[in-house]
Amino acid sequence: GAGVSQSPSNKVTEKGKDVELRCDPISGHTALYWYRQSLGQGLEFLIYFQGNSAPDKSGLPSDRFSAERTGGSVSTLTIQRTQQEDSAVYLCASSSRPAGGLAGELFFGEGSRLTVL
Amino acid sequence: KQEVTQIPAALSVPEGENLVLNCSFTDSAIYNLQWFRQDPGKGLTSLLLIQSSQREQTSGRLNASLDKSSGRSTLYIAASQPGDSATYLCAVDGNQFYFGTGTSLTVIP
Numbered sequence: 001g002a003g004v005s006q007s008p009s010n011k012v013t014e015k016g017k018d019v020e021l022r023c024d025p026i027s028g029h030t031a032l033y034w035y036r037q038s039l040g041q042g043l044e045f046l047i048y049f050q051g052n053s054a055p056d057k058s059g060l061p062s063d064r065f066s067a068e069r070t071g072g073s074v075s076t077l078t079i080q081r082t083q084q085e086d087s088a089v090y091l092c093a094s095s096s097r098p099a100g101g102l103a104g105e106l107f108f109g110e111g112s113r114l115t116v117l
Numbered sequence: 118k119q120e121v122t123q124i125p126a127a128l129s130v131p132e133g134e135n136l137v138l139n140c141s142f143t144d145s146a147i148y149n150l151q152w153f154r155q156d157p158g159k160g161l162t163s164l165l166l167i168q169s170s171q172r173e174q175t176s177g178r179l180n181a182s183l184d185k186s187s188g189r190s191t192l193y194i195a196a197s198q199p200g201d202s203a204t205y206l207c208a209v210d211g212n213q214f215y216f217g218t219g220t221s222l223t224v225i226p
Contacts, residue, residue: 043216
């Protein structure tokens with residue numbers, strides 16, 4: 001696609017429910033990143049995909065968080081048993097990056113705003 | 118672990134002024150450095166990408182420089198306009214992208 005697309009743009013859920021956030025990167029971009037931004041805060045790294053594998057998932061805050069990427073394209077971030085502290089904007093970004101090589105320019109989606117009541 | 122710092126955290130200037138935003142990083146073994154702007158409630162928009170072999174990049178009124186040896190980058194904005202008001206973030210690429218906490222810029226008409 002022309003840009004990084006994220007859905008839903010807004011999600012309100014009740015505490016304890018599971019949510020899925022979707023990211024559709026720019027076509028041909030091999031690297032995909034998930035970040036979280038809480039209100040008034042900086043970006044918190046969650047996970048990085050190179051193709052379908054995740055060489056770095058060190059930022060996932062707990063085992064309630066998981067992510068996958070299929071076909072080297074779309075990625076989903078799943079949060080199980082949501083808590084109020086999970087409320088944030090979840091940002092996805094993609095870049096072209098040959099394995100072990102120089103990353104190209106990083107492009108972001110508009111984010112998914114999650115509110116846990 | 119790479120740490121990225123941006124100074125100042127907030128800046129307010131009158132329209133027309135030239136200004137400099139600073140970004141410093143602790144590990145000089147980086148691939149690229151990229152500057153972004155973020156408007157309230159929006160995602161990040163890429164402004165400039167400087168590859169590790171480059172020293173600067175220019176786009177319109179924006180000029181970014183990179184000094185890897187000293188772990189510093191600056192973003193120069195010429196003739197600032199109210200539309201430049203946003204948060205500016207730098208990110209360094211060292212296998213994953215490490216972000217600073219940003220400089221919130223307000224340009225007063």
